Amino acid sequence: MFKDLKKIKESVVIADEHIKSQGFLPKSFCIVPFTNIILEPNGSVGVCRQKGNKFSIGNIKENTIVEIWNNDLIRSWRREFLEGKPTTCKVDIKHEQCNRCPDNNKLLPHVEFSEIQHGPILKLTANFNGRCNLQCQMCDVWKLPNGLYDEINFWEPAKKEIFPHLKEIDMLSGEPLIQPDTYRLFDEVTAVNPECEWTITTNVHWKFNKKISDSFDKIKLKTLIVSIDSLIPGVYAKIRYPGKLSTALTALDEILNYRKTKKTFEIHLNFLVQKDNWQEVFKAIDFCYKKEIRPFLTFLYEPVEFSILTESTESKITVLEYYFSEMSLIQAVHLKRIMMPIIDSLPLIDRANYLTQLQEILVKQQ
Numbered sequence: 001m002f003k004d005l006k007k008i009k010e011s012v013v014i015a016d017e018h019i020k021s022q023g024f025l026p027k028s029f030c031i032v033p034f035t036n037i038i039l040e041p042n043g044s045v046g047v048c049r050q051k052g053n054k055f056s057i058g059n060i061k062e063n064t065i066v067e068i069w070n071n072d073l074i075r076s077w078r079r080e081f082l083e084g085k086p087t088t089c090k091v092d093i094k095h096e097q098c099n100r101c102p103d104n105n106k107l108l109p110h111v112e113f114s115e116i117q118h119g120p121i122l123k124l125t126a127n128f129n130g131r132c133n134l135q136c137q138m139c140d141v142w143k144l145p146n147g148l149y150d151e152i153n154f155w156e157p158a159k160k161e162i163f164p165h166l167k168e169i170d171m172l173s174g175e176p177l178i179q180p181d182t183y184r185l186f187d188e189v190t191a192v193n194p195e196c197e198w199t200i201t202t203n204v205h206w207k208f209n210k211k212i213s214d215s216f217d218k219i220k221l222k223t224l225i226v227s228i229d230s231l232i233p234g235v236y237a238k239i240r241y242p243g244k245l246s247t248a249l250t251a252l253d254e255i256l257n258y259r260k261t262k263k264t265f266e267i268h269l270n271f272l273v274q275k276d277n278w279q280e281v282f283k284a285i286d287f288c289y290k291k292e293i294r295p296f297l298t299f300l301y302e303p304v305e306f307s308i309l310t311e312s313t314e315s316k317i318t319v320l321e322y323y324f325s326e327m328s329l330i331q332a333v334h335l336k337r338i339m340m341p342i343i344d345s346l347p348l349i350d351r352a353n354y355l356t357q358l359q360e361i362l363v364k365q366q
Helices: 002-019 065-069 074-084 091-094 155-161 182-193 210-218 233-239 246-260 278-291 315-324 327-343 348-365
Strands: 036-039 044-046 125-128 168-171 199-200 219-227 264-275 294-299
Touching: 002 219, 065 155, 091 327, 125 182, 125 233, 125 315, 155 182, 168 182, 199 278, 219 246, 233 246, 246 264, 278 294, 278 315, 294 327, 315 327, 315 348, 327 348
Parallel strands: 036 125, 125 168, 168 199, 199 219, 219 264, 264 294
Antiparallel strands: 036 044
């Protein structure tokens, strides 16, 4: 894991230099509006995974993807970054530094630094259906419709206009690996663009069978993001209703064995920190280290009833004190994304105190 963090830091430095060479400041620039488009189950079109499915720039039922890709909304968003004055993503950048994500910034050599994009879309986030095998308390995607992309004229134009030019595909939606459209996408894209890289986010609440392993063999799998938000069976079942932790952990172990014998790809554990599981963060990080997968802790903002941000000031300070008293220098790197929103929500004096403490620890880690 120490090598993993070093590799991430090196990637950030390389990306920063590339952005500077184009005349922009790394801290106020983001690649995503220049590369990615998200297709949601209800036809809504988004850009940024960080923003979720409520930040729409259009709808595929009303306009074509090509039209949406250069419409006024996305051009305005790009303009913020080109001018070095991001407002849409101001809080996200402050709390998460998501704009400096090494995985996203690998596409920098292919980016056109322009408000209007003349080249093809480089990355597709395919959230085709809401269908899922779980009903997570913090998610509403499983309530969204299914089958839209089979009903509209999507597949045939995409084979010519989108699929051949993609550098990456990011699979999200409900649970992609139980949806027929996912396997159709594997077939359609690899037929015209076998070098396209894939990232798949999954709850692994299924059996790792031959259909899945054969599909992984077929595609150029870059990253598998495994969503497990608790290592306590009862808490897991509450958050990811009506799931069984043992089902997910068994599938994860089977995937780890597959990776040893078949091919190399990264596995990340996405752990969404909220009221029910904030005390588990160290256990989650240790679990990842033992399994040799990358921990990726994210902070729940909405729905607000599950967010730590709606706790009292006293309760939020309790969370921070626990983290400061227990975390190592390496763990602080993972926890920064969790601690920053909490710190930022405190009264001014407390905020300054905890921010100073966190900055001092992060400086030592460097």
